[in-house]
Amino acid sequence: MKNAMTIARRELGGYFASPVAYVFLVIFLLLTGFFTFMMGNFFLRNEASLMSFFVWHPWLYMLLVPAVGMRLWAEELRMGTLELLFTMPVTPGQAIWGKFLAGWVFLGLALLLTLPMVFTAYYLGQPDGGPILTGYIGSFLMAGAYLAISGMTSACTRNQVISFITSVVICLLLVLAGYPPVTNILLKWGAPNAMVEFAAGLSVVFHFESMQRGVLDLRDLVYFCSLISFAIFSTGVLLKSRRA
Amino acid sequence: MIKTIEVQKSFGSSLAVDRVSFEVKKGEVLGFLGPNGAGKSTTMRMITGFLPLSGGKILIGGHDIEEQPLQAKRLMGYLPENAPAYADMSVLGFLRFIAKIRGLKAVEAEAAVEKAIATCHLEKVRFQIIDTLSKGYLHRVCFAQAILHDPPILILDEPTDGLDPNQKHEMRQLIKEMGKHKAIIVSTHILEEVEAICTRVIIIDQGKLVFNGSPDELLAQSPQSGQISLRVLGRKPEELREKLKDLPGLGTVSIKEEKDGALAATLSAKAEKSLPAARVARLMQEANWEFDQLYTSKGRLDDVFRRITSLDSAEEVAK
Numbered sequence: 164m165k166n167a168m169t170i171a172r173r174e175l176g177g178y179f180a181s182p183v184a185y186v187f188l189v190i191f192l193l194l195t196g197f198f199t200f201m202m203g204n205f206f207l208r209n210e211a212s213l214m215s216f217f218v219w220h221p222w223l224y225m226l227l228v229p230a231v232g233m234r235l236w237a238e239e240l241r242m243g244t245l246e247l248l249f250t251m252p253v254t255p256g257q258a259i260w261g262k263f264l265a266g267w268v269f270l271g272l273a274l275l276l277t278l279p280m281v282f283t284a285y286y287l288g289q290p291d292g293g294p295i296l297t298g299y300i301g302s303f304l305m306a307g308a309y310l311a312i313s314g315m316t317s318a319c320t321r322n323q324v325i326s327f328i329t330s331v332v333i334c335l336l337l338v339l340a341g342y343p344p345v346t347n348i349l350l351k352w353g354a355p356n357a358m359v360e361f362a363a364g365l366s367v368v369f370h371f372e373s374m375q376r377g378v379l380d381l382r383d384l385v386y387f388c389s390l391i392s393f394a395i396f397s398t399g400v401l402l403k404s405r406r407a
Numbered sequence: 408m409i410k411t412i413e414v415q416k417s418f419g420s421s422l423a424v425d426r427v428s429f430e431v432k433k434g435e436v437l438g439f440l441g442p443n444g445a446g447k448s449t450t451m452r453m454i455t456g457f458l459p460l461s462g463g464k465i466l467i468g469g470h471d472i473e474e475q476p477l478q479a480k481r482l483m484g485y486l487p488e489n490a491p492a493y494a495d496m497s498v499l500g501f502l503r504f505i506a507k508i509r510g511l512k513a514v515e516a517e518a519a520v521e522k523a524i525a526t527c528h529l530e531k532v533r534f535q536i537i538d539t540l541s542k543g544y545l546h547r548v549c550f551a552q553a554i555l556h557d558p559p560i561l562i563l564d565e566p567t568d569g570l571d572p573n574q575k576h577e578m579r580q581l582i583k584e585m586g587k588h589k590a591i592i593v594s595t596h597i598l599e600e601v602e603a604i605c606t607r608v609i610i611i612d613q614g615k616l617v618f619n620g621s622p623d624e625l626l627a628q629s630p631q632s633g634q635i636s637l638r639v640l641g642r643k644p645e646e647l648r649e650k651l652k653d654l655p656g657l658g659t660v661s662i663k664e665e666k667d668g669a670l671a672a673t674l675s676a677k678a679e680k681s682l683p684a685a686r687v688a689r690l691m692q693e694a695n696w697e698f699d700q701l702y703t704s705k706g707r708l709d710d711v712f713r714r715i716t717s718l719d720s721a722e723e724v725a726k
Contacts, residue, residue, distance in 0.1 A: 170508070176496070177493065177496070242491055247552070249457050252476075252508075253477075406458050
């Protein structure tokens with residue numbers, strides 16, 4: 164655990180040592196603001212809630228989180244520092260979790276910086292605190308899932324562009340799986356209802372939606388946690404196979 | 408301290424390292440030679456636990472690198488080829504990170520970092536971002552990283568690569584000094600380095616171990632080894648040949664007339680016989696001939712290296 168924290172701290176320091184962190188934060192905040200107020204009609208809804216804020220997160224994260232995750236391993240592979248890291252007395256698990264946590268904490272920080280949105284809602288009316296809290300929890304978990312997936316694609320290649328594009332596509336699939344255009348196609352093909360439900364159940368949006376409504380379902384938590392664990396585990400396998 | 412037993416590594420169907428066994432004890436500096444692509448770096452990467460083995464076993468201070476990787480890795484410092492380091496960190500920040508991940512406590516860590524900075528002459532760049540360092544400095548930063556925790560074992564992959572002659576000299580002195588108390592493996596292309604710092608040499612070629620012995624034993628395999636060079640002034644070639652004819656143990660003599668009229672002769676001993684230079688000197692003195700050069704050649708490493716490492720390929724061509 165101590166080693167993982169050391170690695171996480173170094174990684175996090177790396178974000179802020181370069182302009183990457185600041186560019187990311189500014190763009191993330193600008194885009195969340197733009198989508199919430201302009202596209203989401205925050206004011207026209209005439210209700211004090213953050214629905215129009217959270218609803219964009221699956222889409223925003225789809226583009227922005229891979230930008231954070233793409234360098235996790237691709238950079239180490241490119242610079243050769245992987246050799247340094249893996250000849251230190253740390254286990255691969257510690258290294259992988261450490262780097263993942265750094266990215267996750269960074270995304271959490273970006274999310275915290277959107278708190279003025281909450282203050283705005285409270286200033287304008289009496290929003291229900293529950294959905295806001297669970298919305299934030301869900302958003303953070305979703306960011307973690309996307310990040311773990313980007314980390315996984317990052318372990319496949321020393322090229323950050325390839326890593327970025329691959330993870331965007333995987334995240335896109337995860338988002339789309341629950342949308343009617345996709346589920347309708349499946350229905351049209353004569354897929355049994357159970358299978359369509361299963362496909363929709365894989366969707367991030369499906370699990371995030373209930374959290375936006377203020378429902379903290381164990382199944383949703385299990386979904387996000389298993390997505391993260393799976394991607395982290397795959398990262399380990401991929402990194403090992405690269406060395407074999 | 409380091410023991411490799413029948414180590415094998417295959418990438419796909421090609422065998423990069425083929426049953427290599429050797430041992431390095433405390434107080435030894437092992438020179439690891441071989442042509443490019445012979446499997447030097449691959450072997451070092453297996454020793455340091457970066458690459459998994461395809462076969463065989465590696466023991467680091469008694470710990471199997473695959474079974475007890477953490478214990479084994481704690482005993483080692485490693486300078487990888489091309490000296491990788493986190494480009495976005497400062498030199499100080501990087502070394503502090505390494506100290507922490509090596510498990511040094513705060514006070515120890517600070518002392519270790521300062522010592523490494525002093526040993527590797529990094530005072531001038533301690534706050535500089537690694538990305539902006541010159542190649543020589545980068546190499547020294549990575550070397551500092553390897554010696555930071557004062558490990559009993561050092562694995563150095565081309566430690567003098569990219570250094571200028573002064574830095575090379577200093578690095579060699581450093582390795583030689585540390586070699587007294589540590590077990591060190593140094594891979595290199597530079598043969599003079601082997602003579603300067605190594606107590607033992609192994610050569611691998613196409614994944615196989617082709618030589619394991621002292622630098623002197625390696626030199627003895629040179630055709631020039633034991634040859635005597637003599638430069639005589641003011642005589643004719645025939646005279647010299649006549650004079651040397653009865654020298655006991657003499658094999659072949661080649662005489663070359665130089666521009667200033669002096670004669671440069673190369674004398675080699677008959678097989679299994681010795682030809683001491685002192686005997687030649689006595690001969691010259693008794694005859695009262697003037698000579699201004701007389702020495703016994705130690706042999707040339709690059710010749711031996713070329714002979715040993717191209718032997719296999721030559722045989723293969725012959726087949």
